[in-house]
């Protein structure tokens with residue numbers, strides 16, 4: 115009988131090395147409004163990820179990575195300059211193992227800037243988990259989050275049940291950007307723990323069986 119122990123050991127160690135690599139989390143700051151509050155919430159979220167040994171964070175701020183709002187005709191190349199703009203964001207989404215979307219609520223939904231960035235991509239979202247940190251008025255952005263779940267389902271992404279939300283968000287942080295209610299920090303940990311479970315599970319699964327949409 116051939117000795118298969120060596121190759122099995124190699125496969126096991128390659129698998130563990132792959133599994134041990136910190137999860138790459140793209141934090142998407144969805145609002146682009148002048149005077150926006152979003153950077154406070156995104157910075158706080160980023161801080162939570164950076165505290166963890168099992169994750170590394172990449173902040174994708176849609177102000178810094180603007181994308182056109184005019185899409186090309188089907189089968190046609192995008193307008194001149196579009197590829198350069200996409201190059202600043204698409205590879206970062208493609209490399210991410212998971213996403214945290216930081217979204218406000220605009221008119222009971224998500225901002226157009228966020229939907230535009232989502233729509234410019236497709237396979238970058240596939241078979242990856244998406245967690246949410248939301249803020250807004252009385253609903254804390256939860257209506258935006260519930261609608262985003264529908265959008266991400268269409269993109270073969272899976273959304274995380276646990277969310278972090280800040281009703282009246284502007285009053286929930288101190289001047290250093292720390293959340294004033296410790297329950298928010300606990301909620302972030304719960305959401306990120308769930309995100310990590312899904313991100314590991316899906317990354318491991320894709321290593322064995324590439325995702326076919």
Ligand SMILES: Cc1cc2nc3c(=O)[nH]c(=O)nc-3n(C[C@H](O)[C@H](O)[C@H](O)COP(=O)(O)O)c2cc1C
Pocket residue numbers: 145146147149150151152153218219220221222223249250251252253254255283284
């Ligand atoms: C166009 C617009 C519509 C809004 N609609 C809602 C809303 O439907 N529900 C809500 O709770 N807050 C609403 N707000 C309040 C925002 O959620 C809140 O101001 C938030 O801080 C906006 O995020 P930003 O400052 O990062 O742009 C709205 C704000 C704007 C600018």
